[in-house]
Amino acid sequence: MSESSKTVFTKRISAGKGRNYYVDVRQSEKNGKKYLVISESRNIEGNWSNHRLMLFPEHVPAWKKTLEEALQHLD
Numbered sequence: 282m283s284e285s286s287k288t289v290f291t292k293r294i295s296a297g298k299g300r301n302y303y304v305d306v307r308q309s310e311k312n313g314k315k316y317l318v319i320s321e322s323r324n325i326e327g328n329w330s331n332h333r334l335m336l337f338p339e340h341v342p343a344w345k346k347t348l349e350e351a352l353q354h355l356d
Contacts, residue, residue: 285310299324317341 290306303320317336322329336344 289315
């Protein structure tokens with residue numbers, strides 16, 4: 282079931298040839314609540330493949346904490 286929404290913010294991140302990431306904040310038309318959508322688009326042999334992760338406000342603190350911890354291991 283798809284709920285209609287409007288985009289409040291969007292940013293595209295190019296990750297080289299054939300791969301893009303998108304970070305969007307959307308707002309539900311139904312209840313006005315905002316949520317985060319992180320998408321990946323990849324060109325695989327001429328076909329675009331899309332994957333999407335939706336984060337709702339109540340889950341953001343745990344994701345933020347875990348992402349910050351993971352990023353420390355990249356340095």
